[in-house]
Structures are given as C-alpha cells and as structure tokens.
Amino acid sequence: MDVQATGITATGTDPDTGYDSFQLGDFTFRRDEYFAHIEWPKGNHIIEIDRFLRAMVRDIGWGFFYGWIFFDDVFGTTNHYGTVDVFAGSYDQHYKAQGIDHLQTFTAEVVSQAFETIARNWINEGYDPLNAPLETGSPLGSKTTERTDELVRGFRPATRMLGLEGDAPVRSDETGHSINRAFADMEFDTPDIACEPGFEGQLHAINLFDHIARADVTWNPSFTAITGASICCVTSEEHMLPVIHGNDRNEWFIQLTDEIHWNIADKNTGAPRGRIVMKSGDVCAMPADIRHQGFSPKRSMLMVMENGTPGLEKRYESGELKPYPVDFG
C-alpha cells in the first residue's frame, strides 16, 4: 500500500468568496457560497457545504471513527488506525463500473491536519457544525471572520467511568453545560451514595441522562464507561447524522429516549436494505456489512456499545468473524 505523507497545500484564494482552495494528494477542494467541490484525476463531485463541514469536523473529532465515514454516497474516509483512505466513488457501483472512482491512502496525521486546515478556513464565526441546525448560524455565503475557538469539543473519553476522580468530568452548570431545551421537561436528580467509613470515594454513580441532556454537541458519542474493550458511549442526537457510517465491526445501538429513524444500506454498494425505527428501550445491532444513517426528529438520547479490541477490523475483513453479532442457535 502506497501511503502518502505529503500534507495539504493551499492553492489559492477565490477573489469573490475569500475562501482558500486546497490540494491533498490527487484531491483538490474548493468551496463557494453553497457547496464544497472535490476533484480528482478522473472525476469531480459537489456536496452541500453544511453537510460537508458537519461531516468533516466530526471525522476529525472521532479520529476517523470505526471503518467508513461517508460524507455522502460518493466521498469519504476509511480508518485503518494509523493510515486513512480518502476515497471518491470507491463504494458506489456506478463510479466503479465507469472507472472514475479514486482512492488514496495517507497517514492519519496528514488527513487530520488537512481536514482541520480546510475546516478552519471554511468555517466562519457564528456557525458551529457540531450544533443542531436550530442552534447555530448558517455556513452559507462568502468568507467573513474565521472562528478562533476549538473546532472540535466533547470528545474527551472516560478511561474507566465518567466523574471518577481523575477521569473525564460529568457535564454540569459548573462546566458550562446547561440542560438542552429539548430535555427541559425532564426531571433530574442525583443517585444516593452512602459509603461506610473507610470506603469514601470507592462507590460511584452519576445521572447519565443529566449528562447527555447537557451535551452541547450532536451525533458525537463519547466514552462513559469501559469494561475491558467494551465501550459504552452516549450521545445526543438531533436532526440527521451528517455522515453515513459503514462499520468495520459490529456495534449496538440502545435508544434511551425518544426515537431515531435509521436508513440501512449495503456497505460496499450503497444499495438500500430498508429502515429501522428505534424507540425508547429498543436495542439493535448494526452489522459489520452495512452502512447506516440516522434521523432524529426530536433531540434524543442514544447509547452505543462498541468493541475497541485492537485489530478487530482485520478479523472481520478476513472473514474470521461473521459480519453479525449473534447466533440464534
């Protein structure tokens, strides 16, 4: 595998919009008032700018997540945990058939830096792609003033459990996180912890729903509790997942509140398989051979269970492990 280590370069500034254009390997990126334009040797593609920036900033924050992140049906990244593929049309049967697909592998550091550079240049003050659309400004139009605060946030993972001494903190008013408007109807209390003398600090419990209700980001799962390689992540979801996620392993969704509609498609071809509507209390596996995209009409709480065992993606890819999690016997 040929891994590109050359970083992104700026190729010019659009005199009308003020945004820079960029080159990363064989891919070029430019934006106008409404769209991102991506070109590669045999093709080009256009993505609505809000969708593009929402996907790109999450891809950086997730560290490219598990497996495939489709910004849309054509363009995206694949995480190989140290290297990252940037592709266009590689998982679309028609692009493949026409021979106009393209894939290049880079070090993860190069892609992360490239996406950060593009996002920094293309995001103006007043627009935050991690917020729900109703909670932020518009990304449309010409360049105004670049944001100077952190583009990614909310990604600090717990190493054992949220709120333990030395671990990631639970959100609160003191951390600057208020209850989101969509959960204002809920009542939140704290668990009652009574330790015997000598065991202070050894028992621990949090209000997990309160923590999720205070999230100032959407579609951004963060580690809350770890058992071995089993990772409990929670996230607040509103509007639509701005990427289509293709798994390199099985994962599980547990709907804690409200509902999310999931579109399911074949991972390799994008051919639709159907839909799943998950309501509070529902549990559903996302097999390793699909891609999925969620739609949450009202802000909801979702728990995701991941298996972070190193090298797991290779065991699924080789066929050693089945692309689904449970045998019914």
Add this chain to the structure above:
Amino acid sequence: MAYKTHIGSLDAYNKGVIELRDDLRKYAFSNIFEVAGKSQPFERVAVARNLEYVAEVIRIEGESPWYAAPHDEFAIVMDGEATFNFIKLADEQVPGHDGGAAQLGAEPNGPRMGRVTARRGHQVLLPKGSAYQLTSNAPAVALVQTAVGPLTIERWADICTMAGDA
C-alpha cells in the same frame, strides 16, 4: 417550542419497527422493557453481545443473591428505583472465572462498603473487587454492561423481532 421527551418503562413502551430486505436475526432487534417484562427477577438476559462482552437486562424485584465479577461492571437504571449494596472482597474472594457476573453462595464475609440507590437514568459503577446485591420494593429495570458470564442468559429467538413479526 415546548418539547415532550418520551421514555419507555415497564408499564408503557412502544417498540419500534424493523423493515429490511435482510435476515432480521443479524440485527437482533429487541426492547429492554419487553425483555424485563417477560423475565424472572434477577435473570440476566443478554440484549447486546460484542464477542465476549454483553449488555444484560435485569428485572430487579425483591432481593437478589450476591454477585461478583473479575472486572468492573456498570448498571444503568432504566425504570424504577433500585438499591445496590456492596461488600469489599478480599483478594482470595475475587472470582477467578474469565468474565461476567458470578453468583456467590451467600453473603460474603467482608466489610460493608455502603450502598447506592439509583433511579431512572442513573449509571452505577459495580467495581471490581466488590460483591454486590440488588434490591427493590417494586419492579425496576437495569441494563448492565459486562462480559459474558456464567449467569448470562441468551434467548435471542425469544426476545428479538423475527421475520414476520415486523
């Protein structure tokens, strides 16, 4: 706009739908409250499995036996109120099996660490090196993040939406 948050419970839940041109068993679609509603108290029914790891649904009703695991576990109370009692185990009392919760023969000898009373939405650490007991005066439901263990019950065909159910 005033929002209304919908949260299921043992007494009131609406299961979603799964409509796929695929083998529905691959998705193992179930509902925590439905599983708990059909479980005996303190059965540990797997609703999610990632190789050696599981999430188990427990219907908490009355007083459970004592359990211990060779690793941390975490319980999220999904309905009702439950109290978790903890006893510190000596090193030689910590179970030596590979993973998951094991039932102890009786209340272990050891100092009481204390208790946690948790309600819907609370997540409780069940720390390695301790034994724990669950109690509730009224039916409550917990989802436990753990590993497959000697008490894990897998009855996927009974709990999951199958072709024809959807």
